[in-house]
Amino acid sequence: MSKLRVESFTISLDGFGAGPDQDLANPLGVGGTSLHGWAMSTRTFQKHVFGKDGGASGIDEDFAQRGFQNMGAWIMGRNMFGPVRGPWPDESWRGWWGENPVYHVPVFVLTNHARPPLVMEGGTTFHFVTEGPVVALERARAAAGGKDIRVGGGVDTIQQYLRLRLIDEMHIAISPVLLGAGERLFEGINLPALGYACTRHESSPLATHVVFTRQ
Incomplete structure (x- = not known):
């Protein structure tokens, strides 16, 4: 059976997975971009995000690369799709990524407000899913064709799947920066009680990489 995975989700030393006050100028909240220095220089991110050749190898590249392996679908929260809140005023917002997004597979967006699929x-x-995280996962599994599903974020979306004990494996990168405010990934989350344990940890000069697995 396919796995539900979190990959390359980065938090600060003080536990924040995003900064405050997301808007068009700050897609990851104020200061949030500073979390991802470890990833931006890797070959995988240069290729998939920026469409360029080259980039760094090593531990950071190994973890960045695994985030794109065997992925048949993604799930994300509405905040990750964009800064628009409430009912959709129109269909003009098409995501942060331009007309050719980095995913190249079906993406299921959790939202309270219906919208037709955006090709x-x-x-x-x-695909905009209003029936909640379980239905989104069912639809993602059907679309993934036996491959894994990646939960892209944000913080609230990952927390929902953790509390339901549906995430099979989670790679968290801890970046050596302090945000001071934002959304804490593990706020109110008791990982041992939910059945998760640390099964791998490695460090590079730019991040500490930790893998949690549901036992």
């Missing part, structure tokens, strides 16, 4: 270039189609 993009490169194989990405955004």
Whole structure:
């Protein structure tokens, strides 16, 4: 059976997975971009995010690369899709990534407000799911064709799947920065009580990589 995985989700030393006050100028909240220095220089991110050749190898690249291996679908929260709140005023917002997003597989967006599927270039189609996280996962599994599903974020979306004990494996990168405010990933989350244990940890000069597995 396919796995539900969190990959390359980065938190600060003080536990924040995003900064405050997300808007068009700050897609990850104020200061949130500083979390991802470890990833931006890797070959995987240069290729998938920026469409460029080259980039760094090593531990950071190994973890960045695994986040794209065997992925048949993604799930994300509405905040990750964009800064628009409440009912959709129109269909003009099409995501942060341009007409050819980085996913290239079906993406299921958790939202309280219905919207028709959004077909993009490169194989990405955004499906807007109003029936909750379990239904989104069922639809993602059906679309993934036996491959794994990646939960992309944000913090609230990952917390929902953790509390339901549906995440099989979770790679968290801890970046050596302090945000001071934002959304704490493990706020109110008791990982041992939910059946999760640390099964791998490695460090590079830019991040500490930790893998949690549901036992």
